[in-house]
Amino acid sequence: MRQILYLVQKEFRQIFRDKAMLRIIFIVPLIQILVLGNAITTDVKNIKIVIQDQDKTPYSRELILQFVHCKYFKTIGFEDNYTNLSDCLASGKANLAIVIPKHFQRHIVLNKKPDVQILVDGVDGNYAGVALGYATDILQKYQERLISSTPYLGFYAKNIHRVEKAPMFWYNPNLESKPYIVPGLIAILLLIITMFLTSMGIVREKEIGTLEQLMVTPIRSYQLVLGKVIPFSILGIVVINIAMGFIYLIFGIAVKGSLLFMVFESLIFIISTLGLGIFISTISETQQQALFMAWFTMICFILLSGFFFPIANMPYVIQKITLLNPLRYFIIILREIYLKGTSIKDLIPETLSLVAFGACLFIAAIIRFRKKIG
């Protein structure tokens, strides 16, 4: 036990003596949150539209006003020429074009079916879908106003078979992406600090020869491993707490659930990442190799975690593969605690998965460490 304390003390002395490293550990995460928290957004706002009004009547102008005044759209211009209109889409000046054909007003007045054409730049399918949704909403509202202002329709005719939608988004009422992204960022921070620093820390000692010097002392492999992982675990937990404070200050997003529970889940998660860190150190001879391996692992983990892309949208096989990714479970857990304040009883399957992964990875790593180094 005392040996472990000496190892931990030594590790902290080294960390705090290395000013460049300290900056990396404490400041880079904050920059990362600031930049990524703002940059990674799936919010669809400021959709640039171009409008062609072939009708030029009070009715068509009324419809155009609805688009101009909608906060999601930004009208960049009016085009009378259809070729110019399609050029706007091709060049990316506009994301969406609205064409109101001739006789729009006449069709309304004559109770024929008026048409409006909407052209959408569909390269980013997700974006296009959301943009079209907003446009459809505007058309629908416009239509409702037309119906209710039609003088010769009675009250019942106006309201017959009309299903009013009254959506309410719980937990993230404005459907902002920040509250969704931020817990993921914390998970990734923890992954980086624990996995990268552990693997590189061990390999560094291998490189400079101190690991060999330690191996001729009576110290046991498990003490050596604990002496390495305890400091980085403490560091990881401290850094994510600072990060959460920072997130609250900058984005006003606070943890809904219990902070203590979050730390508890974090500790369970890092058993996996520390295990991976140790494992990487046993297959790497140099810090570059360790860095590359850790990087590769991290990218796979992030892409298959549901951090950017919803797992439900992935192909079936890939969805099954994500089940082997501890980060996947941890991001779910963090989002639940962060946004909903979910308690442990609703997170038991995820927590148990993390425990199982952690136990397997850590034990496998220690066995390999003992075999390779011990």
Add this chain to the structure above:
Amino acid sequence: MENDIAVKVSKLSRHFGSFVAVDEISFEVKKGEIFGFLGANGAGKTTAIKMLCGLLKPTSGEAYVAGFNIKTESSNIKKHTGYMSQKFSLYEDLKVKENIEFYGGIYGLSRKEILNKTKLLLSELHLENMQNSLTKTLPMGWKQRLALSTALLHDPPVIFLDEPTGGVDPVSRRNFWRIIYKIANLGKTIFVTTHYMDEAEYCKRLSIMHKGKIIEIGTPADLKSKYNKSSIQDVFVELADRD
């Protein structure tokens, strides 16, 4: 096992795949002896030393170090041996006294023992004024002596030095060997590998390894007269050139 034998090796081998790094070597080292272990690069010296201090498991054969079996009692071996490798292995980013404290702690010394040892070591090595300096600021020769001292914090009866003076200037090497003599006079057994033939002359007995085998063993004087050479350097070159 006789009481005055510190290291007893019989038919010790180590294979790496099909490569035989150490091939059935046998020898004995008496207590208090300075035993030189010579051989060209790749002759198997480091592998042999690593087996003797418990870093590597032998493929076959037996060896006892300080009375402990290297196969079954590796934790006792580690408690009763000191090891210093050709690679300087203190923490350069720790202060001098922090390195001593750390290794003392790792060897299980009490706080008080660590304090006493630190004082003693610093004054012996004349490093009192440098105790709060980072280890990386020390000159190479001092680092080497500090590394040796920290490897001996737990007072081991048997000490393995694997090319301890590599890359050190002649004056520092001389100083280093003074310390080795001092330690040997305390009754400790020193097992040293080196490429410096002048250092080989300082040893009480020598063994010369070639391609995993010990091809010659004896006192420097015996070896020189056997091969009719004036220096160990000439003996070594003659033996290492053979195939």
